[in-house]
Amino acid sequence: MGRKYPFARFLPTPVIEALLKHKSPQVLSEIRGVRSITGKETKGWFIGCPLSPRMMNRLPLEFVYEKIVQSCELAARQGAKIVGLGAFTAVVGDRGITVAKRSPIAVTTGNSYTIASAIEGALEAAKLLEVPTKESILAVVGATGSIGRTCAILLAPEFAHMVLIGRDFEATAKVASELGHCAEATTDIRRLKEADVVITVTSSETAIIQPEHLKSGAIVCDVARPRDVSVRVREERDDVLIIEGGLVEVPGDVDFGFDFGFPPKTAYACMAETMILALEDRCENYTLGKNVSVEQVREMQDLAKKHGFRLAGFRSFEKEVSQETIARVKRAVERRTKVSANI
Numbered sequence: 257m258g259r260k261y262p263f264a265r266f267l268p269t270p271v272i273e274a275l276l277k278h279k280s281p282q283v284l285s286e287i288r289g290v291r292s293i294t295g296k297e298t299k300g301w302f303i304g305c306p307l308s309p310r311m312m313n314r315l316p317l318e319f320v321y322e323k324i325v326q327s328c329e330l331a332a333r334q335g336a337k338i339v340g341l342g343a344f345t346a347v348v349g350d351r352g353i354t355v356a357k358r359s360p361i362a363v364t365t366g367n368s369y370t371i372a373s374a375i376e377g378a379l380e381a382a383k384l385l386e387v388p389t390k391e392s393i394l395a396v397v398g399a400t401g402s403i404g405r406t407c408a409i410l411l412a413p414e415f416a417h418m419v420l421i422g423r424d425f426e427a428t429a430k431v432a433s434e435l436g437h438c439a440e441a442t443t444d445i446r447r448l449k450e451a452d453v454v455i456t457v458t459s460s461e462t463a464i465i466q467p468e469h470l471k472s473g474a475i476v477c478d479v480a481r482p483r484d485v486s487v488r489v490r491e492e493r494d495d496v497l498i499i500e501g502g503l504v505e506v507p508g509d510v511d512f513g514f515d516f517g518f519p520p521k522t523a524y525a526c527m528a529e530t531m532i533l534a535l536e537d538r539c540e541n542y543t544l545g546k547n548v549s550v551e552q553v554r555e556m557q558d559l560a561k562k563h564g565f566r567l568a569g570f571r572s573f574e575k576e577v578s579q580e581t582i583a584r585v586k587r588a589v590e591r592r593t594k595v596s597a598n599i
Contacts, residue, residue: 259515260284260304269308277315279306281327283334285513290531293507293564298534301334302514303327309344309482310461317349321358324348328359337539338362340530343481347459351402352544364533364542366526368556369565370479371406371548373525374501376567378453378477379414381499385475385586387452395419395451397465398458399441400427403479406548407455412438419447445469453477455501456484467492473589477501481524483573490573495588497581498572504528507564517574532559 257272258265264272284302291297305327312320324345331339339361341352346365349355356363382389392415398404399420408420408431418439422428428441448454448469456465457479463486470476472495478485479501489498502525503518510521523531533542536559543552560566570577 259517269310273308273311276306276308276311281305281323281330283330287513287531288511289509290506290535291508291510292535292562294535294562296535296563297508298531300336300531300534301331302512303331303339305345307345312344312348313461320348321354324355325358328355328361328363332360336361338364338530338533340364340366340526342366342524342526344459346526347401351546356541356544362533362539362541363544364529365402365544366524366529367402367406367548368543368552369504369525369529369532369560370502371403371410371553372557372560373504373567374403374407374455374457374477374479375410375553377499377501377503377570378411378455378475380567381475381477381497381570382453384582385473385497385589387473387475387589389414389416389453391416392452393417393419393450395421395448395454397421397445397448397454397456397484398480399431400424401457401459402543402546402548403457404455405431405546406550406553407457408435408439409550410553411455412436415453419451421445421447448474456480457501458484460484463487465489470496471592472496473585473592475499475585487573494581494584497570497577497585499570499577500572500574502526503568503571504560504565505568506531518571519568519576522568528560528565529556532556532563532565535563 282304284304287300328339352365394415396404396408400422412435420428420432420441425443432439432441454476465485467489474496476498504525506521
């Protein structure tokens with residue numbers, strides 16, 4: 257709201273939400289210049305669905321569904337053949353299933369490519385900081401969700417042990433049982449203190465990871481929108497690396513027509529999945545529901561590579577991660593490793 261209407265930056269959140277409740281979806285911008293390395297081109301639109309995450313959680317679900325479906329209908333009128341549900345619109349309710357049934361065009365949540373890019377980013381960061389994943393602990397926060405569960409399944413072979421954190425112990429334990437002896441379930445966020453690498457992707461309205469939850473030298477890939485990691489972590493912990501998961505570089509001379517706070521040609525992976533399916537002429541329902549298959553993630557990895565989509569550089573709280581930050585956290589990893597060796 258603040259980027260589209262600058263005056264909104266000075267209004268209290270409840271006032272903005274009261275205004276949004278009576279607002280209709282609108283076209284924010286036209287996306288031009290998406291060009292695959294195969295030569296194929298596509299274009300699209302960003303549609304603003306006037307609901308905040310808190311509103312989606314607290315308003316009647318039918319009201320929320322209606323707003324999202326209205327957004328899909330607006331996209332169809334513009335000429336779109338497939339729509340991607342961004343951020344919280346992909347989480348609310350049954351993760352796109354009901355919306356897809358009511359939408360006049362195909363729907364995807366974009367979670368397959370979000371998972372692929374989050375995994376790639378976490379492993380690349382671990383390699384950069386020389387964290388030996390085969391000897392390390394991975395924590396997945398929000399492990400029962402569509403993204404968290406599949407991230408855990410795909411990363412299980414890469415780590416010595418996994419701590420799965422969720423709000424519902426029984427549901428989290430069920431995911432842990434799928435992974436065997438290498439994983440354990442908990443509802444205690446304080447168990448993050450054990451983790452060398454963290455992937456966090458909850459549907460919380462507010463930040464849940466605070467400075468005291470993380471060990472020195474930890475890598476945290478925050479895939480959630482709104483963020484799971486508190487801004488206090490950035491301010492108080494210069495010995496941990498926080499990266500935004502799911503950011504990719506889009507091929508072509510791309511003009512999104514709207515400022516998301518990213519560098520040029522950079523988008524969320526959920527947005528990119530929609531573009532990739534359009535480039536493939538696969539205007540079909542793709543990633544929907546709570547379970548994202550390993551096959552879908554791997555197929556989206558292959559299609560992204562085919563068309564020239566790739567992981568963007570590391571960013572944290574909408575700013576590029578500096579070499580100084582990487583070097584500082586790497587030193588923290590080295591200190592931690594030496595202490596462990598001495599013990």
